[in-house]
Amino acid sequence: MNRSALTFGLVILGLAAFVAYLTLFTVSQTQQALVLEFGKPKRVITAPGLQYKIPFVQNVEFFDKRILDIDTASQEVIASDKKRLVVDAFARYRIVDPLLFFQTLRDERIASARIGAVLEASLRRVLGGSSFSSVVRDKREALMKTILTQVNQEATPFGVNIVDVRIKRVDLPEANMQAIYRRMQAERQREAAGFRAEGEGA
Structure with a gap:
């Protein structure tokens, strides 16, 4: 095989890889996909695996399957x-x-x-x-x-x-909590005052 044939073969392989890159895409187990053509929905893909799209005409939106x-x-x-x-x-x-x-x-x-x-x-x-x-x-x-x-x-x-x-x-909102705290404090103070009064009376 001469050098020009080898070069031609490499160019063809490169072009094929480039076309595959533009055409093929993978949907994973955790994904679902929507193929859009000029921005309009064309098809829904829910099964995982290798899929295709038309280069420059279609693009793909991916959505999570997980919770x-x-x-x-x-x-x-x-x-x-x-x-x-x-x-x-x-x-x-x-x-x-x-x-x-x-x-x-x-x-x-x-x-x-x-x-x-x-x-x-x-x-x-x-x-x-x-x-x-x-x-x-x-x-x-x-x-x-x-x-x-x-x-x-x-x-x-x-x-x-x-x-x-x-x-x-x-x-409870903080204002309510503070009001409850103040009420509890007042009740304890009344109880303490009552105990002191009983002690003084005795």
Whole structure:
């Protein structure tokens, strides 16, 4: 084989590798993909493996198959008995329809904001209709199930499934805590004054 034939062969191999690089892509076990043609959805790929696209015409968006977490910021909720609560909660979701997810939310960052807003609204609605003791002790599990159902109903049009909702923490606001602390101090002072009065009387 002469040098020109070898050079030609290497050029062909290089071109083939370049075309393969532009054409082929891999979907992993933890991914699903959406092939776009000029920005418009063309096909959804949920099975892992080697796939193809048309160079310069099609591009690929990847979406996670795994369960994803959303943490909400602490928010104040007024319970049905007028007690103010500071609530921390989180949700876990899975993308079940990549096409719908792409059309409505586009990416995980927007998903966190939109689903987080739905979760916060549901927390205010459900916990606002419940008493302080129900939220803290008696019916916490039942309340979380109600919130999960509500969030799922509102999030289904986004192509996601909410798999879990948890209330991480429920506290009284600092102003309430200080008021309770002052009340406890005053009660202890009254008790101490009563004991002193009894001692002096004896």
